[in-house]
Amino acid sequence: MDDQIRTESTRLQLTGGERSRVARERVYRLVLFLCAALSVVVTVTIVVALAVDAVEFFGMVDPVDFFTGTTWVTARDQFGVLPLVTGTLLVTAVSALVAIPIGVASAIYLSEYASPRARSVLKPGLEILAGIPTVVYGYLALIYLTDFLRGLGLDLGTFNVLSASIMVGIMIIPMVSSLSEDAMSAVPDSLREAGYGLGATKYEVSTGIVVPAALSGIFSSFILALSRAIGETMIVVMAMGLRPRMFDLTDPVGSLAESGQTMTSAMVQAVTSDVGAASPTYKSMFALGLTLFAITFAMNLLSNAIAARHREEYQ
Amino acid sequence: MARNVPDDGKPSRNERIDAAEASGETGGLIETSVTTEDSDEHSTPGRTIIESRGVDVFYDDVQALRGVDMEIPENRVTAMIGPSGCGKSTFLRTINRMNDLVDSARVEGELRFGGTNVYDEGVDPVALRRRIGMVFQSPNPFPKSIYDNAAYGLKVQDKTDDIDDRVERALRDAALWDEVQDRLDESGLELSGGQQQRLCIARAIAVDPDVLLMDEPASALDPVATSKVEDLIADLAEEYTVVIVTHNMQQAARISDKTAVFLTGGELVEFGDTNEIFENPEHDRVEDYITGKFG
Incomplete structure (x- = not known):
């Protein structure tokens, strides 16, 4: 128009x-x-x-032998990856046992209980923990933590899985606590008020309302921290020894007290040894790297799936 | 804000009663609230249940309430109206010590509930809040199932015998049962805003408190949902003492027996029977406010 x-x-x-x-x-x-x-x-x-x-x-090397073999001795061309995988999983599991309870508890304290004063001391403390080079953790595990644990009556080898795993756990505490705290702090105060208004105590509000509402973020922090534990190299190279060992279900304590080896540590060994670049030992590094990548990738997918399932249930 | 709640360590049942007894005459009240029937027998409609004497509230150096004197009658609806920032919500939160959750808040004066000054040393805010329920301005159901929302207070307060019956009764009393009885496992957040608010009311009355504090419970709702909640409040007053903050004067006139008018500066300017306040206010400022000349 x-x-x-x-x-x-x-x-x-x-x-x-x-x-x-x-x-x-x-x-x-x-x-x-x-x-x-x-x-x-x-x-x-x-x-x-x-x-x-x-x-x-x-x-x-036959892939079937690689993925099902239970002996990893590169000098004898025995490339069975399972001892390294179980070594990695053992470190991850023990470090999770250390980091998850302590990390979540510190997150609850920082998010729900701490006075501004206490927070101003504790938060930077955790951040410093996150900033320490892993080589220092490895040294501490080898020199001090093993001695300390022996003092508690544990019969540990000079290089042992337990001390390295605990130290990896300590290293990832800040990841768990800081991401979990972010998730808890994001829970709206109106939910806390609703809880207090019904006569709930602070502990009941923290554990019964805030933690469940923040669960997706808390799970994500676990997965990220565990991915970090799976990939951790320096601590295990320094403190866990270099002997690939299948996890012995009949003697779990023994498996922890002795030395072991993870996939990352075997990769370091492959790249620092004086074998030729065309040798299977050297090439094994790439197969291990790919396997490791697949595991952490799967963890990330799992993390996304969990986060999507529990995605911000509050408004 | 809730970050810095003072320490509410979980007291044992005995400690809670001890704390209440040490501070005065609440020992008897604790027994009466065990069941609805009991509290009906003991309650005396119209008798003063909450008494405020010279209550001042400060947030840091800012005074939010100035010398509030008020007597809130039992089993009646008391409305608090006034312009934004007049302190009406602050007063509501002073009654069940929700202001404890705000670090900067400081309360002076006496606020007696059933004869006990709730700010006396030894009074456990957790025990107090178990007798004084609260409904908030915007619906805040937990991200849990409808059933778990209604059952939360019961679980926290160890009132878990006949919990299914109590949940059903609360949802019926909140006029929500018919709409949700087939979907109790669904998240409370799946409900509409009005249903969510009625769920929050159900959650508050499930534990059978003596008093129900409502902070603008209908302000986030549409007119239909608002009228449902208003009808509900009228019913609730038969069993509970209701104290409601509203910015809606028609609402106050419709549903309340007593009205308190707060004006800017945190002053309680006039308090009395609702009819009196709306038809024949003593103060010109109150008349100006309720006739819409300001605020």
């Missing part, structure tokens, strides 16, 4: 704006996209690089 009334000259000019502005927008968009794409490119590159060498490794 308007078109018929208005003449060409009176019509509002809204098209054909400044060409340079449009061009600038395109550049911004492209730069931002490239940055966002970088992480994906790197991830894909890593997987491809690992896969190429791993395929070469599996040309030399």
